[in-house]
Amino acid sequence: MKPGPTAYVILGILNLGPHSGYDIKQLADLSTRHFWATSYGQIYPELKRLTESGLIKSEDASKGTRQRTLYHLTAKGKQTLHTWAADPAIQSLEIRDEMLLKLFFADAMSKKETVTHLEAMRRRHQQVAAGLREHEPMAAAQPHRMHHEVMKFGIAFHEWSADWFGKLAKDLESGREAKK
Amino acid sequence: MKPGPTAYVILGILNLGPHSGYDIKQLADLSTRHFWATSYGQIYPELKRLTESGLIKSEDASKGTRQRTLYHLTAKGKQTLHTWAADPAIQSLEIRDEMLLKLFFADAMSKKETVTHLEAMRRRHQQVAAGLREHEPMAAAQPHRMHHEVMKFGIAFHEWSADWFGKLAKDLESGREAKK
DNA sequence: GTGTGCATGTAAGGAGTTACATGATTGC
DNA sequence: GCAATCATGTAACTCCTTACATGCACAC
Numbered sequence: 001m002k003p004g005p006t007a008y009v010i011l012g013i014l015n016l017g018p019h020s021g022y023d024i025k026q027l028a029d030l031s032t033r034h035f036w037a038t039s040y041g042q043i044y045p046e047l048k049r050l051t052e053s054g055l056i057k058s059e060d061a062s063k064g065t066r067q068r069t070l071y072h073l074t075a076k077g078k079q080t081l082h083t084w085a086a087d088p089a090i091q092s093l094e095i096r097d098e099m100l101l102k103l104f105f106a107d108a109m110s111k112k113e114t115v116t117h118l119e120a121m122r123r124r125h126q127q128v129a130a131g132l133r134e135h136e137p138m139a140a141a142q143p144h145r146m147h148h149e150v151m152k153f154g155i156a157f158h159e160w161s162a163d164w165f166g167k168l169a170k171d172l173e174s175g176r177e178a179k180k
Numbered sequence: 181m182k183p184g185p186t187a188y189v190i191l192g193i194l195n196l197g198p199h200s201g202y203d204i205k206q207l208a209d210l211s212t213r214h215f216w217a218t219s220y221g222q223i224y225p226e227l228k229r230l231t232e233s234g235l236i237k238s239e240d241a242s243k244g245t246r247q248r249t250l251y252h253l254t255a256k257g258k259q260t261l262h263t264w265a266a267d268p269a270i271q272s273l274e275i276r277d278e279m280l281l282k283l284f285f286a287d288a289m290s291k292k293e294t295v296t297h298l299e300a301m302r303r304r305h306q307q308v309a310a311g312l313r314e315h316e317p318m319a320a321a322q323p324h325r326m327h328h329e330v331m332k333f334g335i336a337f338h339e340w341s342a343d344w345f346g347k348l349a350k351d352l353e354s355g356r357e358a359k360k
Numbered sequence: 361g362t363g364t365g366c367a368t369g370t371a372a373g374g375a376g377t378t379a380c381a382t383g384a385t386t387g388c
Numbered sequence: 389g390c391a392a393t394c395a396t397g398t399a400a401c402t403c404c405t406t407a408c409a410t411g412c413a414c415a416c
Contacts, residue, residue: 004375005278012285022395035280039377044397066384067395078288085288088300091278093308098185098271100215100333105192106326108258108265114326120268128273146286146294149348153280160340168329184403202367219405224369246412247367366413377402385394 003080006042007050011073011081014056016144018072021047030135031147034128034154047071055080099124111172118169122162129158183260186222187230191253191261194236196324198252201227210315211327214308214334227251235260279304291352298349302342309338 003011009032013024021043028038050056055077061068073081099121106114132155139151183191189212193204201223208218230236235257241248253261279301286294312335319331 005276005281006375008281008285012281012288015285015288020395021397026394032281032284035275035277035284037274037376040397041378041399042376064384069396081285082288085282085285086293087282088293088296090300090304091282092276093279093304094217094274094276095215096185096272096274097215099273100330101185101188101192101212102265102267102271103326104212104215104330105188105195105261105265107324108192108195108262113266113268116268120270124270124273144287146283150280150284153344156344157337157341161337164333164336168333186403200367201369206366217404220369221371221405221407222403244412249368362416364413364415366411368410370407370409372405372407374405375403377400379400380398382397383395386392388389388391 003050003053003055003084005036006038007046008081008084009036009038010043010046010050011055011077012085014071014073015078015081018059018070020061020068020070030138031151034132035150050077115169115173118165118172122165122169125158125162125165129155129162132158183230183233183235183264185216186218187226188261188264189216189218190223190226190230191235191257192265194251194253195258195261198239198250200241200248200250210318211331214312215330230257295349295353298345298352302345302349305338305342305345309335309342312338 009028010024012032013019013027019027021040024043024047025038025040028036032038047056047058051058051071054074056071057074058069058071061070099117102109103114103117103121106117109117132151136148136151136155139148142148189208190204192212193199193207199207201220204223204227205218205220208216212218227236227238231238231251234254236251237254238249238251241250279297282289283294283297283301286297289297312331316328316331316335319328322328
């Protein structure tokens with residue numbers, strides 16, 4: 001059983017240093033979340049599998065009676081991570097956007113409802129961009145350039161999207177057609 | 181059991197006219213695929229469920245011994261579709277991009293590998309945009325404006341992305357830092 | 361006569377979410 | 389004392405993909 005992308009989220013984070021399952025979740029939420037989300041329900045079982053495969057190793061870091069387990073990459077894990085990352089084969093990109101779906105079927109809406117909907121989409125993208133912006137300083141401060149670049153991509157994408165839907169809303173409202 | 185977004189793909193397509201399960205798949209692949217993909221494994225069972233819920237109705241359209249079933253919306257189905265579409269509540273947007281994930285963990289790559297990877301990302305987005313472009317005339321020809329607008333958004337998004345990664349690749353290669 | 365497209369479906373399995381359960385520590 | 393946060397995990401469930409199975413019709 002070869003590891004899926006979620007396993008590589010874990011390996012990638014552990015490549016930055018030893019972390020607990022809890023840590024991994026927090027870090028993923030601050031960084032990879034906007035293009036690859038994870039949950040505890042995936043992380044803990046995956047940590048077990050990766051340990052069994054010898055890609056990571058656990059070490060007890062409990063404090064008193066409070067349990068804590070740190071994981072770190074093994075040489076094999078590091079190797080596996082690198083092999084995966086360096087493989088340039090085109091990988092899947094999947095998007096599931098329910099609002100875009102609603103917009104697509106907007107015949108079922110009045111023009112006014114459509115404009116409202118477009119406004120909501122614009123706001124959503126702006127909010128996501130703002131959320132990412134908050135964490136940007138952190139991404140800028142750490143030494144891994146691509147961490148920051150990927151964050152910048154996320155911000156730029158959501159701002160660009162907000163813009164696009166804002167423009168379409170305006171066009172629709174003013175009744176003009178055709179938009180280059 | 182309330183219908184999920186995939187059910188609304190079906191309802192939305194049936195709102196355009198009666199179609200078979202096969203038709204629905206073809207149409208979805210040409211239109212909603214880039215932001216909400218579906219497969220036969222979802223469509224056929226869902227058609228059964230929607231029929232049982234009274235949102236759609238089947239009618240036999242076999243030709244000789246060759247089986248064919250057309251489905252069309254009932255009044256209740258039309259109502260359900262409209263209620264869903266008009267609900268402005270912010271809906272989920274999910275992105276899963278394995279290449280972005282690899283890029284994020286690019287510490288595991290050399291600079292040269294990273295540039296190659298960025299180039300691959302650029303090409304991927306260009307290819308997707310080109311694929312959508314092919315279907316654009318069809319989207320432009322039919323009377324539902326939002327069908328075309330959503331298609332235009334897809335094209336613009338992938339072209340914008342291709343551009344972004346192309347620029348980053350150039351920046352990295354020329355060794356310059358900071359990119360506004 | 362044969363390959364391509366039309367047409368319908370299912371079974372198995374993988375991936376991921378949600379809700380739940382439990383308990384310790386820290387700061388107010 | 390109480391709330392928030394740290395910390396680990398599981399069970400049930402939904403959603404979706406993939407692979408398979410079957411067969412007709414039509415154009416070449």
